[in-house]
Amino acid sequence: GAGVSQSPRYKVAKRGQDVALRCDPISGHVSLFWYQQALGQGPEFLTYFQNEAQLDKSGLPSDRFFAERPEGSVSTLKIQRTQQEDSAVYLCASSLGLAGGLNIQYFGAGTRLSVL
Amino acid sequence: RKEVEQDPGPFNVPEGATVAFNCTYSNSASQSFFWYRQDCRKEPKLLMSVYSSGNEDGRFTAQLNRASQYISLLIRDSKLSDSATYLCVVNDVGNEKLTFGTGTRLTIIP
Numbered sequence: 001g002a003g004v005s006q007s008p009r010y011k012v013a014k015r016g017q018d019v020a021l022r023c024d025p026i027s028g029h030v031s032l033f034w035y036q037q038a039l040g041q042g043p044e045f046l047t048y049f050q051n052e053a054q055l056d057k058s059g060l061p062s063d064r065f066f067a068e069r070p071e072g073s074v075s076t077l078k079i080q081r082t083q084q085e086d087s088a089v090y091l092c093a094s095s096l097g098l099a100g101g102l103n104i105q106y107f108g109a110g111t112r113l114s115v116l
Numbered sequence: 117r118k119e120v121e122q123d124p125g126p127f128n129v130p131e132g133a134t135v136a137f138n139c140t141y142s143n144s145a146s147q148s149f150f151w152y153r154q155d156c157r158k159e160p161k162l163l164m165s166v167y168s169s170g171n172e173d174g175r176f177t178a179q180l181n182r183a184s185q186y187i188s189l190l191i192r193d194s195k196l197s198d199s200a201t202y203l204c205v206v207n208d209v210g211n212e213k214l215t216f217g218t219g220t221r222l223t224i225i226p
Contacts, residue, residue, distance in 0.1 A: 031212055042120075042203050042216030043160065056213060091159060095212070102148060105214060107159040 002026070004108035006092050012114045013082045021077045021111045023092030030097030032075050033105060034067055037089045046090075049075060050097055082115045089113070119143060122204050122217035130225050133194050137220045139204030140186045148207035149180055151189050153200045154219065160203055163189075191222075199224045 005024040013019050025032050031050055035043035036059075045059040051072035060067070064082075069075040079086055089110040095103040122139045129135045141149075149166035164171065166178040166187050177190040187204055204217040 033213065035214075035216075040124075040218070042218050043214075045213040045215070048213055056211075059213075093214075097212070102165065103212060104162055104165075107161070109159050 004092055004094050004106055006090075006108035006111050008111060009109065010112050010114075012116065015084060015115055016081050017115075018078065018080045019082055019113065021079075021090050021113070023075045023077070023094075023108060025073065025075070025092070025094030026106060028096070029094035029106075030072075031095045031103065031105075032069055033093040033095075034075070034077050035091040035093065036061075037091055037110070039088075043091050046077070079113075082113075084115050087113055087115045118217070119215050120204055120206050120217040122220050124218050125221040127220065127222045128225055129194055129222065131194060131196060134190065134192050135194055135222065136191075137189045137202055137204075137222075138186055139188070139217055140184075141204075141206045141215075142185070143206070143208055144182075144185060145209050146185075146206045147209045149187050150205040150207075150214075151176075151178060151187075152203040152205050152216075154203055155200050160216075163202070194224045196224050196226060198222060 034046040037043040047057040047067045049069040064080045066078045091110045092108045093105040095105045151163040152160040153163045154160045166180045170179045175192045179188045201219040203219045206215045
């Protein structure tokens with residue numbers, strides 16, 4: 001069975017360029033999460049979707065970051081006017097999203113973004 | 117103060133030894149606890165959930181102390197393949213997002 005798929009695996013952007021990162025969750029998973037992992041740190045929460053609804057975007061560091069999941073499946077994280085401090089691994093995770101249940105999150109391999 | 121604190125290590129441990137990691141969390145309302153393992157340049161993968169009564173999975177034992185707000189992971193008879201970063205992870209009530217510690221780096225030495 002397919003896990004969480006992310007593309008591209010690596011992205012090099014020039015400062016000021018816009019980038020779009022794609023996440024394809026496990027089929028049937030209701031919840032989808034984006035995390036940012038800086039070098040030597042643990043992942044930090046960015047945003048969360050339940051189906052197509054973005055329920056929490058409190059972790060997005062600035063209004064240059066935007067995420068969507070229009071059909072409740074594939075999600076895109078867009079970063080506008082990239083800055084060097086945006087360089088990190090962007091991880092996507094999905095879970096069944098069962099109410100009241102222990103929802104294990106499964107992670108994709110991530111997109112490593114380097115902003116020059 | 118970080119919500120989840122771990123000793124970043126590195127821990128360099130001979131093969132066959134027992135190693136223990138601790139982690140503390142600040143939110144007393146936290147409800148779910150996990151240890152994830154992350155290999156170099158790979159994604160985090162669930163190692164085990166942590167239950168109040170403590171739980172064991174082969175060579176791995178996890179404990180939760182709600183009163184002191186700490187979580188532990190014990191690895192017995194360590195193998196070379198146990199070399200990785202171990203992430204302490206907490207989930208709060210009514211919130212699906214995970215909060216990670218910085219991770220503890222473990223290297224098993226032959």
